[in-house]
Amino acid sequence: MSARFPVPQPASTPGAAPGLTRRRLLRHGTAAAGALLAAGPLSGCATSSSSASALSVWDLFQGGDGMLMDDMIKAVSGRPRGFEVERTILDWGPSYYTKLAMSAAGGRASDVAILHLSRLAGYAPGGLLDPFDLDLLAEFGVTRQDFAPAVWSRTQHDGAVYAIPLDVHPFIVFYDKEAADKAGLLDSDGELAPLGSPDAVLDAGKALADASGHSGILFGHVLDTAQNWRQFAALYAQTGAAFTLPDGGPAEIDVDAAVRVVTFMKQLFDGRTNPNNLDYNSAMASFIGRRGGMIMLGEWELPTLKKSGVPLGAAPFPQVFDKPAVYTDSHSFVLPHQENPDPERRRQAHRYVAEMVKQSLTWASAGHIPAYQPVLTEPEYAALDPQSSYADAGEVAVLDPPNWFAGAGSNFQNRMCQPLQSALLGNTSAEKAVRQMVREADTLLRQPNPVA
Template structure:
């Protein structure tokens, strides 16, 4: 994930890769200057016929900024050299609601790029409305990429009505980072020096107390105040571990196991009781506390790895702890899609599939930022096994859990925000676990009564 919240952020210092066109550079600069706004004209949405000074360039939209943007530049550079190299016209847009507005408008208006990036959790809002074109799996297989190269948990979310519309680039899970030295003193490491399995709610509660005893401050840090996603990520992970399902059928009502959900929220209240593990931190406060040694563990997205590695902490990481009956880790996935075009050129479509395949094969580079490559052959490479701590949480992709599929859910959505608000009240002691769950259900049912605006 390139951001912590659905609020669009400024474009980072991601310069154009070699092989990108001059026009791409100009448009990236325009995006950095903030000229692309959600409700504004689609001046930056060039049609395939005019995507660059060279009409043969493959137009690609993504939302990768800052360090992620520079890594994507590096990957594009790697596939742009030689006789078979690509000429890529890359457009970087602000991540968040504005990105998804532009993506929908470009596809509906016949001005779509050849390839775009989509969070897999947002697929249900785009494929049913005809805003995406299907992936040609036979064509993709010609370039060495097939369904068997992805974990079943992630691949299952690439489809709508048994048709594949997305090819995952990565899995970016909600995990735990920990200070190895603190965890060792707290007795939480296994003989190999990795975080030992928890296995029960009590074990995680005890781990928080043990970590706090070592630090003299706090045990497990979690920033959630005024955050539009964090509480949902934690709840969704724990809830999936109970084995219960949370589905959002069109028209409603939401289907959720109330007892299981109350059990999870009650445990979250016990874990973050305001004593051993603080209950009143915002995102930046939790990060700062962990960086300053005021906590031995932090629950964060793996995308924070580059920042944490610079801190000098003896850093370890692990999949989100399993404390209930079933292993499950809340995740999302940056995926490649083909925005709808009325009359796509077969040669360009072929190149789009080849581009997707070749970028996937470069995803060892992508893993350096913490993301788990979705393309499994990369995980088998010795170079990936040597990445520390990335390789320690790679198994999270096997038990990935995404948002319930519906048009209004997914990364950067108001659904996540509405789920977070009662959860925040529960953690702060302002609402009972049962009332929080009942409010979550009411909010979900209200959303389910609204029609998909792009269907």
């Protein structure tokens, strides 16, 4: 689906994009195949018919997020030095990343696209993206100092910056304020007090169950391809242990730390105080129906939960082990590779990205944390409830280990989730689950990196 956002008044027209040829498909065929292998089968692809003057942008935002993106594009397009933008919206999931790779390899790339930052390692090394010119971005008022180091550190490959983050979208906790208050879990400001240890979280689950009269902490994971991994990754990072996926393997995982984490997950979701067998939708329905005091979810569910009538609070994922860490990802702007890009058009693409990140207060209304930190200091952001309550999650962000097969919507997350799900359902021990995770990671690492 495409939408055109014309400049409402005359503006200078950047030079037309140079001709693109099929030879790039041959040149980057291996890289595109790597993206296909990581993402899954190619489905039907939307196409863009951008004029020479319009900036073509690709993203995967639909529903409420899609409407907010429309609002942001309209805001930057409607200024005296606005943009003519043709936006193409593609379905989220593996097919999006396949189409993005094939467009860059086949000479059909958009000027700007959205990429989950966790997927950068599958695109930048293979020449599917072009780096940003930081001096040019600085000319438009955006510098590296405007982003949290935990997120900015993942924007780079080989010394160059290939992604400019729009947001940080963390895995957090939402809670029923009335149940949490009754359970004695709120501080003097009415916010969730720090928990700080495995025992404290277990006790909180029991107290919330007593307060709600039903369940304590809800977590929908059954048949989900990412939920278990999000929770495990946050808790594992809190132990201070490293989880790395070096090309060729083997995976570098602290098995003792991983077993400690899975053991805690099994204790927390014991099937009594906190159910262990919920799928995503049933966990959501239970929380909205006030049959649980807390739920572990991505912040992107905020709009749905705010409509529910639950007296809603939110907080970063609790620190359970030795150091604070919150599992996140980031929707980021990238420049899909173009052969001999027109300098003026590329300049306008940089200006467009700079203007869009400055509009991220609008984006924050859906729950996403603006990656552009000057927005976080605005009084309007501080007034957002409960968004401002978990803004600190961006400072301790943890993403998937960088490798071409990992990241949002990847088979890696799915393969990590399966043994974790088995452990939570009581079908296997923590030790066996971790050994299976190691085997799955090693199997993926033995596959040759097609983008190297």
